[in-house]
Amino acid sequence: MNRTINRQIILSVVPKGKLSVHDFKMREAPIPIPNEGELLLNVRLVSLDAANRAWMHRETYRAAVEAGNVMDGYGIAEVVDSKATGFAPGDLVFTTTGWQDYIAVPASNVTKVERVDPLTHLLSAYGIAGRTAYHGLLSIGQPREGETVVVSAAAGSVGTFVGQIAKIKGCRVIGIAGSAEKCGWLVRELGFDDAVNYKEGDLTKALKAASPAGIDIYFDNVGGTTFEVCASQMKLHGRIVCCGAVSSYDGDLSDARPRVNPSQIVVKRLMVKGFIMSDFNAERNLALADLKAWVMAGRIKVIEDVCDGLESLPAALVGLLAGENRGKRMVRVQ
Amino acid sequence: MNRTINRQIILSVVPKGKLSVHDFKMREAPIPIPNEGELLLNVRLVSLDAANRAWMHRETYRAAVEAGNVMDGYGIAEVVDSKATGFAPGDLVFTTTGWQDYIAVPASNVTKVERVDPLTHLLSAYGIAGRTAYHGLLSIGQPREGETVVVSAAAGSVGTFVGQIAKIKGCRVIGIAGSAEKCGWLVRELGFDDAVNYKEGDLTKALKAASPAGIDIYFDNVGGTTFEVCASQMKLHGRIVCCGAVSSYDGDLSDARPRVNPSQIVVKRLMVKGFIMSDFNAERNLALADLKAWVMAGRIKVIEDVCDGLESLPAALVGLLAGENRGKRMVRVQ
Numbered sequence: 029m030n031r032t033i034n035r036q037i038i039l040s041v042v043p044k045g046k047l048s049v050h051d052f053k054m055r056e057a058p059i060p061i062p063n064e065g066e067l068l069l070n071v072r073l074v075s076l077d078a079a080n081r082a083w084m085h086r087e088t089y090r091a092a093v094e095a096g097n098v099m100d101g102y103g104i105a106e107v108v109d110s111k112a113t114g115f116a117p118g119d120l121v122f123t124t125t126g127w128q129d130y131i132a133v134p135a136s137n138v139t140k141v142e143r144v145d146p147l148t149h150l151l152s153a154y155g156i157a158g159r160t161a162y163h164g165l166l167s168i169g170q171p172r173e174g175e176t177v178v179v180s181a182a183a184g185s186v187g188t189f190v191g192q193i194a195k196i197k198g199c200r201v202i203g204i205a206g207s208a209e210k211c212g213w214l215v216r217e218l219g220f221d222d223a224v225n226y227k228e229g230d231l232t233k234a235l236k237a238a239s240p241a242g243i244d245i246y247f248d249n250v251g252g253t254t255f256e257v258c259a260s261q262m263k264l265h266g267r268i269v270c271c272g273a274v275s276s277y278d279g280d281l282s283d284a285r286p287r288v289n290p291s292q293i294v295v296k297r298l299m300v301k302g303f304i305m306s307d308f309n310a311e312r313n314l315a316l317a318d319l320k321a322w323v324m325a326g327r328i329k330v331i332e333d334v335c336d337g338l339e340s341l342p343a344a345l346v347g348l349l350a351g352e353n354r355g356k357r358m359v360r361v362q
Numbered sequence: 363m364n365r366t367i368n369r370q371i372i373l374s375v376v377p378k379g380k381l382s383v384h385d386f387k388m389r390e391a392p393i394p395i396p397n398e399g400e401l402l403l404n405v406r407l408v409s410l411d412a413a414n415r416a417w418m419h420r421e422t423y424r425a426a427v428e429a430g431n432v433m434d435g436y437g438i439a440e441v442v443d444s445k446a447t448g449f450a451p452g453d454l455v456f457t458t459t460g461w462q463d464y465i466a467v468p469a470s471n472v473t474k475v476e477r478v479d480p481l482t483h484l485l486s487a488y489g490i491a492g493r494t495a496y497h498g499l500l501s502i503g504q505p506r507e508g509e510t511v512v513v514s515a516a517a518g519s520v521g522t523f524v525g526q527i528a529k530i531k532g533c534r535v536i537g538i539a540g541s542a543e544k545c546g547w548l549v550r551e552l553g554f555d556d557a558v559n560y561k562e563g564d565l566t567k568a569l570k571a572a573s574p575a576g577i578d579i580y581f582d583n584v585g586g587t588t589f590e591v592c593a594s595q596m597k598l599h600g601r602i603v604c605c606g607a608v609s610s611y612d613g614d615l616s617d618a619r620p621r622v623n624p625s626q627i628v629v630k631r632l633m634v635k636g637f638i639m640s641d642f643n644a645e646r647n648l649a650l651a652d653l654k655a656w657v658m659a660g661r662i663k664v665i666e667d668v669c670d671g672l673e674s675l676p677a678a679l680v681g682l683l684a685g686e687n688r689g690k691r692m693v694r695v696q
Contacts, residue, residue, distance in 0.1 A: 082625060088629045089629055248624060251623075251624035251625060252624075255624050270624050270627040270628050270632075271628065272624075272625075272628055273623075273624040273625035273628065276623075276624070276625050277625070284623065284624075284625065285621035285622060285623050286621065286622065286624065287619035287620065287621055287622075288619060288620065288621075288622050288634075289585075289607075289610075289618065289619050290582060290585035290586075290589050290604050290606075290607040290610070290618075290620065290636075291416060291585060291606075291607035291610050291611070291618065292636075293604040293634065293635075293636035294604050294605065294606055294607065294636040294637070294638065295422045295423055295636070295638075296636065297635070297636045297637055297638070297641065298604075298634075298635070298636050299633065299634070299635045299636075300622075300627065300632075300633070300634040300635070301627075301631070301632070301633045301634070301635075302624075302626075302627035302628040302629070302630065302631045302632050302633075303628070303631055304628065304629075304631070307631065
């Protein structure tokens, strides 16, 4: 690692259709100098999230990523210089690091995190993936023992945790994934009760076969047709937890709007609710305590897909959007 | 009133398209004799509700109404003979009376109600309409002062109460109704801040003009396109209260499924939730106390549309589905 330059990956063009590695380019910049109240951070791990692609479309819960700027992303970084009280070199933090080696940020924008081994768990079980699954499933879905939980993108970062937490809560769990091979793995390795390949055959029929009585909780990571099919198979008092809509992120947005039936929402008293992880920051410690206990006890397998080197980020995101990862994908920068 | 016969209106055919008065016929039957534990009721008022039409399609939160049976409906009735403890002749009850002069029902199926003047308030402010508006808006919508509430079928039975209760809670209220004349009336007589005629021009544009910053609470009585347009204009943390979907009830159901955008549900953390009044029976007394206080204080105008005579029921329901009523429509049987 060259300590005099800051490698940065720029989004050189906002893609109209599918994202490509050619939409990015690497540049070199000086290492920034932190101002009073800021920290200079050395980026260790960058998280790949389907939402990264959604940020390119427009302002969401954050500003849009614009062409010519450093591509944004969450990450784990180490403090190398502190101009803020309460932080010292060597401290680890979670923040929006962007795709680069170094960043200077106000201390108020970071969350200090405990060093764990392996460090990667800070982005998987004890980070974005685990906490998103935990809060979404438990606080919004409110699963009860014996209920049926369906989760889409089940082999993905959030999905693997949702399914395993639902099993811990005594639910019957059905995963939706994009290959027979992923489906087999979910059942065999992660203890899902069943899994359905949405790319093969009729999803409606497959879900009805997997759960004839319907769905109590649908944890939606994908939107689109899968949302529509699951929404139509909800049971009385069913809950749809809206976590993401990856089917609509990579490309144009026009066909991304599934249909719902308001009459059935009334009759079945369904609830549909969206959230993002940071809505539950007040409950972070509770979530981490539970997640650590479950990981330590071997009740949750932490599935990670770690790529190496800052330069691998564009391909890692393109591949994530195509569904090539299993579990939490991230890039080890250095 | 002939005390020896029981006039009944039968649903003679389950309509495929729009409901017509010719789908009903009157018949005469003997007055039923109550068994042990039952009450013989003399029906006084029958409620007309858009849901009556939905019941014909299929099982909902209750069994379907089938051809050849007495048309079902909620009503207020007087006990004329009691074979159950706790009830005496002269008591008033709310129950599913059906469209007839007399019915014998198990006492466990009725709710005793206090006699008020006028009696019609038992179906409007202190009955289905008022309580549906109260529980849906307050328990599900949870309005805060200064928020913008949009309600569809605003001049209808539930809508007139939703708008007035929202005003009491300090909200800005926009009604959606089906004529310029109704819209003017909502603003002039019921204190709505604005009203939009969904039959004229572009609903999206009209709502944006009425509420440029978007909608905090959408109280949906209609489903369909109106649902879709309102759902697309929700603000951060917006709530959609699903109370009914009258646009989908009268006719075939195939085009009744509006689109939603799961990605926006996440980004804005929207909640969509369905309910029926009886979900909130435990809070009935609280609702009635508030509603009575507001009516007595003149803060809620009770809008009723009362038709006379059992024989007027079919036309009253057909007209309700066409939007001809203002406020709570009911039929005074005798």
